[in-house]
Amino acid sequence: MSVNSDFSPIPTIFHITHEKSGSQWIRAILTQCFPDIIVNPHWQQKQFFVTPLQEGKIYPGLFISKEEFYRVNLPSNYKKIIVIRDLRDTFISLYFSLKISHVILNSEMKERRETLNSLSINEGLKFMINSNMLNHAHDIQTSWIDSKEKIIKYEDLLENDEQILDDLLINDFKLPISRKQLKKIIIDNKFKNVSGRDRGIEDITTHYRKGIQGDWQNYFTPEIKLLFKDKYGIHLVKTGYEYDSNW
Structure with a gap:
């Protein structure tokens, strides 16, 4: 869906994770919810490290540590989704x-x-x-665990994706999407529906x-x-x- 004037400006969203922790799954959900404001990943995270960050956009699938994240000039209003896996x-x-x-x-x-x-x-x-x-996944996990910031476990998303993402995207981030539409997109992207x-x-x-x-x-x-x-x-x-x- 498109962001329109009926809603307040949204924060810049950073989806931070590591290899093999459902990054494509979450990216697909975010992209289908907000196709007009997605900044697609690039090789070596150039969309984050090289290109100036864009306010009010969503950056899915960032494989970056806490130190790398805070080294960049961040927007004044932003939120993070940090996902790790066993x-x-x-x-x-x-x-x-x-x-x-x-x-x-x-x-x-x-x-x-x-x-x-x-x-x-x-x-x-x-x-x-x-x-x-x-080691790359290990180091990313370590940096965020040590930061004491809110972490979402991939395993919890597997079992409770609808509630976790509803609470995060709608209640916390105040993103412009209805619960009904968000639920449909989440269901469409469940493992069985994507893989058959x-x-x-x-x-x-x-x-x-x-x-x-x-x-x-x-x-x-x-x-x-x-x-x-x-x-x-x-x-x-x-x-x-x-x-x-x-x-």
Whole structure:
């Protein structure tokens, strides 16, 4: 829908997240709600770091840390949506994306795909951990968790997207859309309606691979679990996904 004069000026909206945490899902909802004021993502976040920010626009899918966000000259009136995901599920989703489904954007991605396709799943996951491929998502999560700002978990959105987004977009941000229209757009973008499959039915060739939480348990061997705990175990506690290292 278009923003019109019947509503007060809206804040600039920044949707901040990291790889494999539903960024395309939320972007689709925001774009269908407000197509006229969306600023589409660009390679290396140039729409945020290079191009001057536009007041009253919506910036979906920003993969940026707290330090990067506040380094930019921000509009006077803005709101943030910060979404994180269990780093273990982020890891598994990233594995299949790099190996199969993501469009190859550069030579580095091409080389990684070739490597992952030459290895078993277990060896491929080891390669990713040892190559620090998860560090970008980890660092983004850490910066925002440490900031004590409001965080939305991807897992909560999976189970309660209508209530969370209604409360956020209409009650908090005061965006110009009716609850009826917002609900319809959210329903249209649910996993089953987009993919044609129930959540949990996997298709590794698509961006909408499985649509569930806890899928890491299907792929973590004792070896991968030990490696992951050693590198990111404290982080899982810090982000509230585990109480301790006994998982």
